Amino acid sequence: MINNRGLLTGILGKKHRDPISNTSFLLRITICTFIGMYILAMLIWGGGFLNPQQFLDLFNNNAFLIVIACGLTVVMIAGGIDISGGGVTALVTMVCIVYLDDHSGSVIGSLCIALGIGITFGLVQGILISYLDIQPFIITLAGMFFAKGMITIVSAVPRTAAQEAFVTLKQFRFEIPGIGYYGKTGNFIPAKIELGVIVAIAVVLVVAVILKWTRFGRNLYAVGGNKQSALMLGINVRRTKFYSYLLAGLLSGIAGYLYLLHTGAGDAANATAAEIQAIASAIIGGTLLTGGVGSVLGTLFGVLILKTMTSIVVTSGLREPYWQSITTGLMLCFFILLQSVVLALREKGSLKLSLPEWIKFRRKKSGTDSTP
Amino acid sequence: MAKGLNKFARSQLLVPLFALFLLVVFNLIRDIEFFSISIITNNDGNTVLSGNIISIINGASELAILAIGMTLVTASSRGQDISVGAVAAIAGSIFVSVLRGNQITIPIILIAFLASCFVAVMFGVFNGTLVAAFKVQPMIATLIMLSAGRSIAYWINGGATPTVSSPLLVNIGGFIPGIPIPTPIIIMILFGVLIWLLLRFTNLGLYTQVVGINEKSARLNGINAALIKLLSFMILGVCVAISGCINVCRIGLINHETLLLDIEMDAILAVAIGGNSLGGGKFNLSGSVIGAFIIQALTVTLYAMKIPSTAVKAYKAIVIIAIVVISSPIVKEYALQLRNKLFKKPAKVMENCENNGELTI
Numbered sequence: 001m002i003n004n005r006g007l008l009t010g011i012l013g014k015k016h017r018d019p020i021s022n023t024s025f026l027l028r029i030t031i032c033t034f035i036g037m038y039i040l041a042m043l044i045w046g047g048g049f050l051n052p053q054q055f056l057d058l059f060n061n062n063a064f065l066i067v068i069a070c071g072l073t074v075v076m077i078a079g080g081i082d083i084s085g086g087g088v089t090a091l092v093t094m095v096c097i098v099y100l101d102d103h104s105g106s107v108i109g110s111l112c113i114a115l116g117i118g119i120t121f122g123l124v125q126g127i128l129i130s131y132l133d134i135q136p137f138i139i140t141l142a143g144m145f146f147a148k149g150m151i152t153i154v155s156a157v158p159r160t161a162a163q164e165a166f167v168t169l170k171q172f173r174f175e176i177p178g179i180g181y182y183g184k185t186g187n188f189i190p191a192k193i194e195l196g197v198i199v200a201i202a203v204v205l206v207v208a209v210i211l212k213w214t215r216f217g218r219n220l221y222a223v224g225g226n227k228q229s230a231l232m233l234g235i236n237v238r239r240t241k242f243y244s245y246l247l248a249g250l251l252s253g254i255a256g257y258l259y260l261l262h263t264g265a266g267d268a269a270n271a272t273a274a275e276i277q278a279i280a281s282a283i284i285g286g287t288l289l290t291g292g293v294g295s296v297l298g299t300l301f302g303v304l305i306l307k308t309m310t311s312i313v314v315t316s317g318l319r320e321p322y323w324q325s326i327t328t329g330l331m332l333c334f335f336i337l338l339q340s341v342v343l344a345l346r347e348k349g350s351l352k353l354s355l356p357e358w359i360k361f362r363r364k365k366s367g368t369d370s371t372p
Numbered sequence: 373m374a375k376g377l378n379k380f381a382r383s384q385l386l387v388p389l390f391a392l393f394l395l396v397v398f399n400l401i402r403d404i405e406f407f408s409i410s411i412i413t414n415n416d417g418n419t420v421l422s423g424n425i426i427s428i429i430n431g432a433s434e435l436a437i438l439a440i441g442m443t444l445v446t447a448s449s450r451g452q453d454i455s456v457g458a459v460a461a462i463a464g465s466i467f468v469s470v471l472r473g474n475q476i477t478i479p480i481i482l483i484a485f486l487a488s489c490f491v492a493v494m495f496g497v498f499n500g501t502l503v504a505a506f507k508v509q510p511m512i513a514t515l516i517m518l519s520a521g522r523s524i525a526y527w528i529n530g531g532a533t534p535t536v537s538s539p540l541l542v543n544i545g546g547f548i549p550g551i552p553i554p555t556p557i558i559i560m561i562l563f564g565v566l567i568w569l570l571l572r573f574t575n576l577g578l579y580t581q582v583v584g585i586n587e588k589s590a591r592l593n594g595i596n597a598a599l600i601k602l603l604s605f606m607i608l609g610v611c612v613a614i615s616g617c618i619n620v621c622r623i624g625l626i627n628h629e630t631l632l633l634d635i636e637m638d639a640i641l642a643v644a645i646g647g648n649s650l651g652g653g654k655f656n657l658s659g660s661v662i663g664a665f666i667i668q669a670l671t672v673t674l675y676a677m678k679i680p681s682t683a684v685k686a687y688k689a690i691v692i693i694a695i696v697v698i699s700s701p702i703v704k705e706y707a708l709q710l711r712n713k714l715f716k717k718p719a720k721v722m723e724n725c726e727n728n729g730e731l732t733i
Contacts, residue, residue, distance in 0.1 A: 081511070128693070128696075128697065131702075132697060132700045132702050132703060133700055133701060133702055134696050134697065134700050135644060135649075135650040135651070135696075137452070137511075137640065137650060138640070138641065138644045138650065138692070138696055139693065139696070141637055141640070141641065142689040142690075142692045142693045142696075143689070144689075145637075145685040145686065145688055145689035145692070146685070146686050146689035146690065148682075148685050148686075149682065149683050149684065149685035149686025149687065149688070149689065150683075150686050151682075152680065152682035152683050153683050153686060156680070156682075268682065276515065276518065276519060279512075279515060280515060280519065283512055283515070288509075289509040289511060289512050290509060320531075321523075321526075322523030322524070322526045322527050323523075324523075325519050325520050325522070325523040326520045326523050326524065326527075328519045328520065329516045329517065329519045329520025329521075329523075330516075330520070332515060332516045332519065333516045336502065336506075336508050336512060336513065336516070337502075337506060337508075340502075340506040340507060340508050341506070344507070
């Protein structure tokens with residue numbers, strides 16, 4: 001494993017030390033790519049990209065994906081994988097709509113149902129994966145199949161939410177003061193964000209804090225980096241893995257509710273391929289499937305990069321639907337190769353010295369092996 | 373005798389065979405006629421075998437072929453190829469586009485098959501290079517083709533769903549006149565024998581396991597680990613091309629969106645249900661093939677019970693979870709402890725508990 005050096009040397013007190021950890025290095029690449037890409041898009045195509053609303057729509061349309069990807073990142077850092085996110089999201093939308101419309105339920109009740117479904121999935125998958133040692137891919141795949149099959153059992157036809165309180169909540173928008181654009185008639189239209197965006201940002205922040213500053217979060221990195229040494233350090237590996245799946249399940253439930261708030265429709269085709277997009281975002285954001293490396297902030301930017309790329313493809317005139325997936329594939333290929341090459345070079349130590357000084361602003365005198 | 377029985381009880385084939393047996397018994401209780409095989413004359417005037425068993429084996433042939441390739445990839449690279457469905461769509465599109473450009477004769481079908489084989493193997497090389505040379509996790513490397521593959525097929529087909537119709541293709545997808553067994557079954561058996569011979573008379577099987585168990589020591593022993601991984605991906609490419617072409621012949625058209633949809637998930641499941649570790653290393657091809665039959669038998673059973681096709685997935689998931697829970701080493705160990713307690717045997721130290729914590733994807 002490439003990434004446990006920081007942890008081990010930190011404990012053993014050896015002087016061999018990376019200037020910055022792989023996690024923050026990959027994160028920096030991602031953020032720089034996103035900013036560069038967006039500025040390039042603004043310069044070349046202008047128009048829509050200069051409109052702040054279009055930037056905020058990246059968040060509005062993908063709040064649910066951000067939340068799923070956060071859960072996935074947590075699981076991936078611990079060395080597992082969870083592909084049930086999209087299925088659970090779709091199941092939550094359908095169950096909540098049936099509850100709201102057919103059983104005249106309340107908004108709070110539907111929220112509880114959403115969280116309950118998510119936690120149940122996380123609980124069952126977590127127990128099976130961490131305490132029975134079954135491969136996570138199989139269990140979460142079965143979870144995805146189960147969720148997708150259940151949707152049509154709950155309701156065979158697509159539904160649209162009609163309950164009043166919910167629709168009011170759905171149409172609620174925050175106006176951001178001072179930012180906006182001028183409409184065709186010259187009037188100033190303030191930029192708006194949906195309720196879901198605030199939840200998604202809050203989730204990102206909370207998960208980032210958990211990963212950075214709690215014992216559980218650090219345990220996740222240790223377990224993902226090297227399970228054996230984590231066990232020897234006295235970390236409860238099974239429980240850590242279990243909590244990671246539980247958290248991912250809970251976040252899938254939240255994501256389902258956000259999806260419902262955004263579209264207001266329950267459909268078996270909801271959130272199709274969301275798990276694939278979430279995995280792609282996490283990878284672009286610098287999370288490695290081998291575990292131990294990654295950050296939710298990177299994942300957030302991964303989602304943004306993925307979606308900005310889609311709108312760039314559409315804006316540049318490649319309107320055929322297949323271009324979007326082909327460019328997604330190309331972009332994934334680029335990032336995967338970039339990470340692979342960067343990590344291999346860093347292993348050899350040749351890239352460390354060629355980094356400009358401002359990138360490694362954190363530790364001043366690191367990277368020079370000759371100093372005593 | 374007792375020793376042989378004990379060995380069988382430890383074998384990884386026990387649970388899959390038992391699951392298949394349970395499915396058979398369940399179907400017999402539900403409908404005594406379920407497994408009857410009858411000889412009928414089909415629309416083309418051929419005498420053919422017909423019945424649920426035949427349709428299960430026939431329907432599972434693409435899946436079984438893919439499961440064989442997937443087992444090799446899993447064993448050598450410690451990961452799975454999730455792009456097989458998408459690459460099969462590309463291979464099928466190439467197959468159809470070559471056929472549509474020419475008069476359909478047997479040589480042209482062969483050329484078309486070889487062309488699709490070549491393309492599928494090239495995509496296998498692409499995935500394999502990422503995995504072997506760039507050390508990318510297989511699932512991530514193949515994610516690229518998963519997201520782009522069906523779009524490439526769409527592009528090859530020009531956005532349409534072209535059809536091909538010829539009695540020769542019907543023979544491949546259905547029955548050859550004079551032979552009562554569906555042709556896909558024959559192809560599957562031939563391919564299975566071919567792979568078995570390949571593994572039996574070359575070192576490929578051994579090397580694959582060695583690379584999967586410990587890549588570093590394999591390299592130190594002079595095995596070219598990267599080449600073995602690449603080879604396994606290329607073999608999977610051949611499997612993908614064969615199953616894609618069979619599927620095209622079966623339906624007579626290429627639909628890039630539905631051709632072998634979600635087959636990658638089923639193929640990985642077949643590998644896992646067959647008792648193979650998804651973490652690489654030792655493998656058993658017959659287990660994977662049995663796994664493919666279990667999945668198809670389950671699907672046919674659920675359809676026979678008049679469960680709507682969209683809801684089948686939920687029931688399938690429950691059965692799959694039951695199978696993997698029963699075959700998980702920890703549950704097995706508990707069962708053995710329970711048996712020892714009940715029959716007052718001295719407790720044995722199981723080797724099984726050693727491989728805890730090694731199962732990663």
